[in-house]
Amino acid sequence: MNSASTTSADATWPSWVLVVAAVLVSGLLLAGPALRRRYPVAWWLLAGFPAVALRVASTWRPLMAGCGLAMSRRPALTVVSGLVGNGAAPPQPRVPRLGLIRPTAGGFWLLVRLLPGQVPEDFVKAGPAMAEDWGVHAVRVTSWKPGVVRIAASAADPLAAPRIPRTRGPGQLLRVTVGALETGAAWVVDLRRVPHWLIVGATRSGKSTLINALVAGLAPQPVALVGIDCKGGMELSLYEPRLSALATNREQAVRLLAALVDLTLDRMTVCRAARVRNIWGLPEKERPVPVVVIVDEIAELFLVASRNEKDEAQAAGTALIRLAQLGAALGVFLVVAGQRVGSDLGPGVTALRAQLGGRVCHRVADPGTAEMALGDLNPDALKAAQAITPEQAGTAVLASGDGWERARSHLITEADAESIAAEYSHLTPNLSDLHVEAL
Template sequence: MIILASTASAGTTWPSSFLVVAAVLVSGLLLAGPALRRRYPVAWWLLFGLPVACCRVIRTWRPLMAGCGLAVSRRPALTVVSGLVGKGAPPPQPLVPRFGFIRPTAGGFWLLARLLPGQVPNDFVKAAPAMAEAWGMHAVRVAPQKPGTVRITASVTDPLAYPRIPKQRGPVHLLRVAVGALETGAAWVIDLRRIPHWLIVGATRSGKSTLINALVAGLAPQPVALVGVDCKGGMELSLYEPRLSALATNREQAVRLLAALVDLTLDRMTVCRAARVRNIWGLPEQERPVPVVVIVDEIAELFLIASRNEKDEAHAAGTALIRLAQLGAALGVFLLVAGQRVGSDLGPGVTALRAQLGGRVCHRVADPGTAEMALGDLNPDALKAAQAITPEQAGTAVLASGDGWERARSHLITEADAEAIAAEYAHLTPHLPELLDAK
C-alpha cells in the first residue's frame, strides 16, 4: 500500500513540475527576448521569429489568396449556384496556388509558389503588400523564378537601415567587392568579372560617393590597376591618388588618358590573337596583363560643351569610352562611370555609352530623366522604386542588370577611410608605362 501511494504521488507531481518548468522557461524567454533580438538578431529570428512566421503563412495562405483574387473556383459560377439552390450543398473550396517549403534566411524567408492557369507573376507582385501585412513582415518581394513559378521573399526587418558587410571567408576573388547589403539581407557584391561595366548615378548626398569609396576600398588590396578620370579638378578621386596608376583632372587630360587606354586594349588584343585565346583570362597567369578598373567621376563634365574645341574633345572622350566598353571586358579593362545627372541632352554619345554599361546603380536623383536613363531600359518596376527613394534614405539605391533588380544600401566608408586604405596599399599600384604620356 505504501509503494502504491508513493507511486501515485509521484505521478501527480510530475505534470505539475513540468508545467512549472515550462512556465519558468517561457517567462525567461519573454523577458530575455528583446535583449536577445537586439544582440543576436539572426539567432532570435531562427529560434522564435521564423516558427511564428511559418504558422502565419500556413494559416493565412488560403484566405489571403482568395482576398487578393488569386483563388480560382473549381466549377463555373452558374453550376455552383444551381448546386446550392438544388441540393443545398456547401460551395466547393476554390483552388489556390500551391507553395513549397519555407526556406529561412538571416532576416526572413523565401518560398516558391506555383501559378494557376491564367495567372501571371504581376498578379502576385500586386499582392505583395497584403502578404507583408498578413504575415507581419517588413516587406515582401515577388519575382519570377521560372515559367509558372514565382519566388516570394519576405524580410522581417529593414536590412538597409544598418547595412553590414559579412566577414570575408576564404580567398578574395579578383575584381569582386562586397560593398553593402541587399534588401533580402544578403551581401551586395559587385563582381566585375560577371558584369564588367557599371553606371552609377545619384544626386549630392545620395550615397554615390560612399559607394565609390567602398569600391576603391575593396579593390585597393587586389592586384589591379586603378585609373581615375575626374574633370572637376580631381576634387573627388585625388583622395585615392597614391593607389591610382593614372589620374586625369580635366577634359584635355581625360581625352589623352582614354586614348591611351584604347591603345592598351588594342595591344592586348594583339597578344590574345597571337596566343589564340579569346580573352586575357585564357593566357597563362604569368603572362596575363593586370586588370584595369577605370573610375569616371561626373560623366557630364566630359560631355558638356561651350565651344567648337570643346565639342571635338567631348566627342573624342565619348568615342573612347564607348570603345573601352565594347572591347574592355575581354581585355581586362572595366568601367565605373558615375554622375549626378545623366541625360540624352548631353548628346548621343551618352545614350550609346549607356547601352554598353550592363550594370546600373541609381541613388536618389534630382531629376526623373536621370533615373529614366539609368533604369528605364531595363525594368519599369526598378524605375518606380528608384523614384521613391527619399532624401532621408542616403546610401539606398536600386541596382539593376539583365538579371533583374534589387534595392540595396552601401556600407558607410568615409572619405578619410578610403584615403587611408589607398595610402596603405599604395605599394601595390601597378606601373603602366602605356599611360605615362597621357599625363
C-alpha cells in the same frame, strides 16, 4: 506494482514535456531582446521565423480570398442552387498551392503554383497586403517559371543599417562587397562577371559613398586604379596615392583615354600571339595587371561650348566606347558615375550606356537620368528607383541582365577612403609598366 509504476510514469511524462517547453519559451522571451540585438540571425531562426511561418500557413486561404486570388470550385449558380435546395455549406474556394516556407538570414521565401487564368502580376499587386497580413517589412514577388511565382519576404529593413564586413583584405580578385541587398545578402560588385558599371545619383544620394566602398575594396588588390574627374579632381583626388593616373580636366582625360585604348590594343596583340581569347587565358606570370577606370561626373566629358570642346567630347566618348567594347576580355573595366546622365548630352552617352551592363541608380533629380540608367533593363526597377526618397540616402536600385535589387552601400567616409588609399599606396602599379604615357 510494475504496472502501477508504468502508469504513473506515463502520466507524468507529458507534464515534464510541458514544463520543459514552458521553461524554454520563458527563457526565450526573457532573453529575446538581447538575443535579437546581438545575434539577429539566430533570433530570427529560433523565434521569429517559426511564428511568421505559422501565421503564413494559417492565413493563406483567407488572404488569397481577400486579394481576389481564390476561385470557386463550382459555378456561382450551382453553388446557390445547392444552398437553396440542400442547405449545405458552400464548397471551399480553390487557392493557389502554397509551397514549403524556407527561412533566410532575415526573412523567408516560398513558391506558389498559380491557378488557371492567373498571372504573376496578380500576386505582385497583392504584395503589400501580404506584408501587412504577415507583419513583415516587405514582400517581393517574382516569376520563378511558367505557372509558379516566388514570394520573398524581409522581416525587417536590412537597408536601415547595413553592417560593414568584419575583415578587410585583398579577397577575390576584382570582387568587392560594397553593401547589403534588401534580401539581407551581401551586395557584391564582381567586375569579372559584370565588367562595366553606370552609377547615377543626385547630390547626397549615396553615389560618392558607393564609390568610396568600391575603392576601399579594390585598394588591397593587385589592380591599377585610374581616375577621371573633370571637376578639377575634387572627388577622386582623395584616392590619389592609390591611383596610377588621375585626369582632372577634359584635355587630360582625352589623352589618358587614348593611352588606355592603346593599352588594350597591345594586350590584344599579346593574346592573339598566345592564341587565347582573353588575358585570363595567359599564364599567371605573364598576365597583365587589371585596370579599373573610375570616371566621376560623366556629364563634364560631354558638355560642350565650342567647336574645340565638341571635338574633345567626341574623342572622349569614342575612347570610352572602345574601352567598354574591348576591355572586359583585356582586363580594363569601367565604372562611370554622374549626377545627371541623359540623351541630351549626345548620342555618345546613349551608345556608352548600352555597353555598361551593370547599373546603379540612387535618388536622382530628374526622371531622365533614372530612365537612362534603368529604363532599358527593367520597368519595375525604374519604378523602384523613382520611389527612393531624400530620407533614404545610400539606398539604390541595382540592375543587370540577371534582374534587379534594392540595396544600400556601406558607409565609407571620405576620411576612411583617404586613409585606405594611403595605406595601400605601395601597391600602386607604375603606368609606364602598363605602356601608358604619363600625363
